Amino acid sequence: MPRVIFHVDMDAFFASIEQRDHPEYLGKPVIVGSPPDRRGVVCAASYEAREFKVRSAMPSRTAGRLCPHGIFVRPRMEVYRAESQEIMKILRAVTPKVERVSVDEAYLEVADLPDTADTDTALQAALPVAREIKRRIREERHLTASVGIASNKFLAKLGSDFNKPNGLTLILEKDKVAFLRPLSVRSIHGVGPVTAQSLTDRGLHTIADIQDTEMDLTPMVGSWAETLKRRAMGIDERPVDLSEDRKSISAENTFLNDTDDRPTLRAALKELAADVAQTLEKHALAALTVQVKVRYSDFSTLTRQVRLTDPVSNTADVYRLACHLLARHQLVTQPLRLIGIGVSTLVPPVREQLLLSI
Ligand SMILES: [Mg+2]
Structure with a gap:
């Protein structure tokens, strides 16, 4: 059976969510990130803002200059994360083989297609499946996605990018070399x-x-x-990477303004711990190593980790260990630009281990 891979990529994800939730922003240049009079960067820009050459990761000041009438909106990460979960649910209803690459994109390996040995026939047969994904995202989440369909991840990603926003691009095997040339x-x-x-x-x-x-x-x-x-030549054998293969899980947060304010850091850590614990739970895993990462104003970055004898999996434990690492290694001696939590040495949760040893 030939492989059929989708790359699903939400269109201007953060900015589109803001436009959906604030209809008065529709059709206007929306810029998610720091205000233009503050130090900080653009996280996302609506397509209207992109016409003014506003791009993510650009300093907000520059964005303000390029697009003086832009609507600057503070990011609502928890809303975007929750939305991401809803999108992934729609994708997992199509196939269990979903590799979530980031908050707004995923690779899918699509099965249940008519039995054929010919890759292009299988790819053609997958078109209605992709249309259905786009329809559900539009009707249920009021957002749009672009989808690329191809025989591998490399081509599928190029496909989703080819005709944004709201695109659907099928790259057949017989056309792939020509598609790539320009x-x-x-x-x-x-x-x-x-x-x-x-x-x-x-x-x-x-x-x-x-x-x-x-x-x-x-x-x-x-x-x-x-x-x-x-x-x-359009060849890529990388498999769709399923959760079972995970070696580590991490989450990090870049602050709009560098900070050493303890309550702010604790709140950020708690959110990151919850994020990591949720991913552990989703994949039925626990961790024997917990790591924190900090980045200072000058971009120098430090990581410190602790190896445990009993695996942890819940938010409270991950949070407690992260706080412990920060304090023990005195990492907050100056304002932080970024803070992150990672877990590795992943094992089944304790309960399952006990069952296995009986
Ligand atoms: Mg996207």
């Missing part, structure tokens, strides 16, 4: 600005250039050369 080398996930520069320095600008070149790419990209060549 795209910039930067479209290949993993090709960052530095790699792209070393490729363009040698005249390799588009994926077509990579497809056609006889050059050895090793001097430019090292051991990644062969993978790069395969991606350029």
Whole structure:
């Protein structure tokens, strides 16, 4: 049975939620993030704001200059997270094979398609399934998603990105090499600005250039050369990564303004602990290692961890250990830009372990 992969990506997720919840923002440039008169960055911009060249991660001051009539909205992370859960529920109703990549995107491996050995026939048959996902997200959540359908993750992601917003792009096997040709080398996930520069320095600008070149790419990209060549041909064998394979779970929060205010930090930690504990619960796991991460104003970053003898899985335990790590290693000696909690060495929860040992 050929593989059919969807990449589902919500359109301007945070900004669209704000427009949905505040109809007076509809059709207006909405910018989620710090106010323009404060230090801080844009988390998300509505499509109307993007027309003014406002982009996420841009300083809010710059956004305010580019888009003086922009509506600046403080992020409501807990609302976005709850919305994300609802979206994932819709996706999991289609297939249990859902890899949640971030709060607003996921890969799905779709089964239950007509029995066929031909990949393109299977991909075609999956079109109504993708339409149904889009319809449910629109009607039940009043939001839009873009979906890419292809035989692998790399192509599916390019597909969802191809016709945003509210797009649906099917990339057939017979068309994939041609589809890729005009795209910039930067479209290949993993090709960052530095790699792209070393490729363009040698005249390799588009994926077509990579497809056609006889050059050895090793001097430019090292051991990644062969993978790069395969991606350029539309080949990607990475599996949809299911929860069982998880090695670690983490959550982090960047503050709008650097802070060492204890109540603010405690509130942030509690929320992160709840997030991590919820993910542990969803995957029926517990953790033997708990880690905290802090980043200071100058971007220097520290992590400290504790290894436990009894696994933890609930919010209170994760929170308590994170506080303990912060205090014990005296990590809050200056304002923090970011704080994070991670758990690893994942094992089944205690109750299950006891049952297994009987
Ligand atoms: Mg998105």
